[in-house]
Amino acid sequence: MKAIINGKIIVEKEVLDNRILLYSDKIMGFIESKAAGELLQNCQEIVDAKGNYVSPGFIDMHIHGSGGYDIMDGTEESLATISSIVAKNGVTGILATTMTMNREKIYTALDNIKHFMGKEAQGAKILGVHLEGPFINRKYKGAQADEFIIEPDFSFIEKYVDIIKVMTLAPEMDENYKFIKEVKEKTKIILSMGHSNAEYEQAVKAIENGVSHATHTFNAMSPLNHRNPGVVGAVLNSDIYCELIADKIHVHPAIFNILATIKGMDKVILITDSMRAGCLHDGISELGGQKVIIKNNTARLEDGTLAGSTLRLNHAIKNFMDYTGNGICQVVKLASLNPAKELGIEKDRGSLEVGKYSDIVILDEEFNILKTIVEGKTVYTY
Numbered sequence: 001m002k003a004i005i006n007g008k009i010i011v012e013k014e015v016l017d018n019r020i021l022l023y024s025d026k027i028m029g030f031i032e033s034k035a036a037g038e039l040l041q042n043c044q045e046i047v048d049a050k051g052n053y054v055s056p057g058f059i060d061m062h063i064h065g066s067g068g069y070d071i072m073d074g075t076e077e078s079l080a081t082i083s084s085i086v087a088k089n090g091v092t093g094i095l096a097t098t099m100t101m102n103r104e105k106i107y108t109a110l111d112n113i114k115h116f117m118g119k120e121a122q123g124a125k126i127l128g129v130h131l132e133g134p135f136i137n138r139k140y141k142g143a144q145a146d147e148f149i150i151e152p153d154f155s156f157i158e159k160y161v162d163i164i165k166v167m168t169l170a171p172e173m174d175e176n177y178k179f180i181k182e183v184k185e186k187t188k189i190i191l192s193m194g195h196s197n198a199e200y201e202q203a204v205k206a207i208e209n210g211v212s213h214a215t216h217t218f219n220a221m222s223p224l225n226h227r228n229p230g231v232v233g234a235v236l237n238s239d240i241y242c243e244l245i246a247d248k249i250h251v252h253p254a255i256f257n258i259l260a261t262i263k264g265m266d267k268v269i270l271i272t273d274s275m276r277a278g279c280l281h282d283g284i285s286e287l288g289g290q291k292v293i294i295k296n297n298t299a300r301l302e303d304g305t306l307a308g309s310t311l312r313l314n315h316a317i318k319n320f321m322d323y324t325g326n327g328i329c330q331v332v333k334l335a336s337l338n339p340a341k342e343l344g345i346e347k348d349r350g351s352l353e354v355g356k357y358s359d360i361v362i363l364d365e366e367f368n369i370l371k372t373i374v375e376g377k378t379v380y381t382y
């Protein structure tokens with residue numbers, strides 16, 4: 001048994017003071033500090049939070065890379081490095097996100113992830129895959145490579161339906177929603193609209209047929225026009241979950257509050273869409289086989305197209321809090337309980353509750369990460 005003392009513990013709706021968090025690989029309880037005396041003597045490790053927040057670990061449903069590595073490298077070294085680097089940002093779980101590349105490259109990445117998921121993580125746990133493309137629309141390809149975009153085809157994903165948790169696709173490329181229906185019938189994969197030029201009506205139909213998520217809402221999708229509401233209109237007018245890159249570059253921060261007001265705080269999920277250059281300095285990098293230039297924390301292709309981000313998830317949460325006026329319990333949920341609920345793993349992860357895995361982060365008022373614990377094991381200390 002281990003314990004965290006002197007922390008302000010963020011539970012779903014409130015912050016608990018004067019409690020000690022007892023844990024092993026799972027959370028064992030919260031007891032009054034005064035009553036803890038003898039129990040603490042039996043603890044093999046006591047972490048002093050020194051008055052800082054004790055938060056549920058963050059889950060990033062959309063991340064391509066960090067620290068010089070990318071999921072598409074298809075190597076164990078790459079996954080191990082990404083997993084330990086993002087832990088420094090308070091991330092305890094990720095969906096390894098692929099890019100639109102050729103079939104072999106995607107399969108190599110997927111085989112590598114499958115193999116890695118069986119191992120004990122030294123950082124954030126890889127909870128599965130977010131397959132971004134290749135069934136997208138060229139018009140909104142963003143930084144996805146044009147030549148590898150193909151028509152939706154169930155046989156393409158068949159071998160990997162156990163590890164794919166989310167798929168980004170353009171529903172207008174799927175004739176009569178055949179692929180969407182087949183995926184919903186045969187798998188538990190969450191279908192996400194993104195890199196899409198769908199008309200409002202097409203997007204609404206896609207939702208009726210099983211699309212339940214939107215990939216980096218507002219970015220790389222047909223925008224909202226009052227006579228032509230597009231994918232954005234359909235996302236805002238439904239109860240599907242929506243990802244947001246809250247870096248103040250991909251979307252104006254005024255949008256944070258608009259989105260939270262329309263969708264409610266239960267349906268917004270903060271992601272990073274971080275690429276290889278995440279957690280590195282400005283310079284030249286790469287994404288999905290294309291050259292990317294990083295300047296002032298902004299990643300762009302040579303033609304100026306935004307290409308992923310170098311955002312850290314702890315900063316995204318802080319940004320969202322600063323521009324919406326929500327309290328810390330509410331904003332932390334956007335990167336913990338909300339993604340856990342959508343992934344169907346909320347019984348095990350996503351909040352600090354007895355019986356759930358001890359995925360825990362200690363952070364200060366500025367969201368600097370001081371310690372990250374994954375399934376009870378400390379993987380990062382500042």
Ligand SMILES: [Zn+2]
Pocket residue numbers: 062064097132273308
């Ligand atoms: Zn992406």
